[in-house]
Amino acid sequence: MCLFCKIANNEIPSEIILENDDFIAFHDINPKAPVHILAIPKLHVDSFNELTPDIMSKMTSFIQNVAAEVNIKESGYRIITNVGDNGGQEVNHLHFHVLGGAKLKWGHFADSDPKSFL
Ligand code: 5GP
Ligand code: ZN
Numbered sequence: 001m002c003l004f005c006k007i008a009n010n011e012i013p014s015e016i017i018l019e020n021d022d023f024i025a026f027h028d029i030n031p032k033a034p035v036h037i038l039a040i041p042k043l044h045v046d047s048f049n050e051l052t053p054d055i056m057s058k059m060t061s062f063i064q065n066v067a068a069e070v071n072i073k074e075s076g077y078r079i080i081t082n083v084g085d086n087g088g089q090e091v092n093h094l095h096f097h098v099l100g101g102a103k104l105k106w107g108h109f110a111d112s113d114p115k116s117f118l
Contacts, residue, residue: 034101
């Protein structure tokens with residue numbers, strides 16, 4: 001069973017923000033913003049590549065409720081899901097990072113000169 005399946009099963013403790021039959025949201029152990037929450041389906045899904053529209057549609061309102069729960073819905077936040085090797089995915093159980101609580105930085109995501117992307 002993968003790490004986040006164990007968290008979803010309460011076999012590994014986490015600081016839970018919100019939970020329902022299908023999803024759970026908990027604090028990231030290594031926060032990158034004042035608010036850094038991970039929202040996951042309880043069902044194991046490897047990554048966004050395997051996510052079905054049915055689960056995604058339910059996740060939409062779940063993540064909106066998470067943002068409301070931690071009072072960042074109006075001040076603003078960012079949702080990120082890293083996919084695969086180039087995306088920097090380290091845990092192979094789909095998770096959406098929900099980041100907020102301060103003005104977030106925005107910058108280049110690759111080491112190469114951005115002009116070389118054109
Ligand atoms: P990824 O790099 O796969 O997009 O993100 C994985 C995230 O999971 C990282 O931000 C990391 O800090 C977080 N993480 C890894 N292990 C644990 C853990 O055991 N508990 C919690 N709450 N977060 C974890
Ligand atoms: Zn899993």
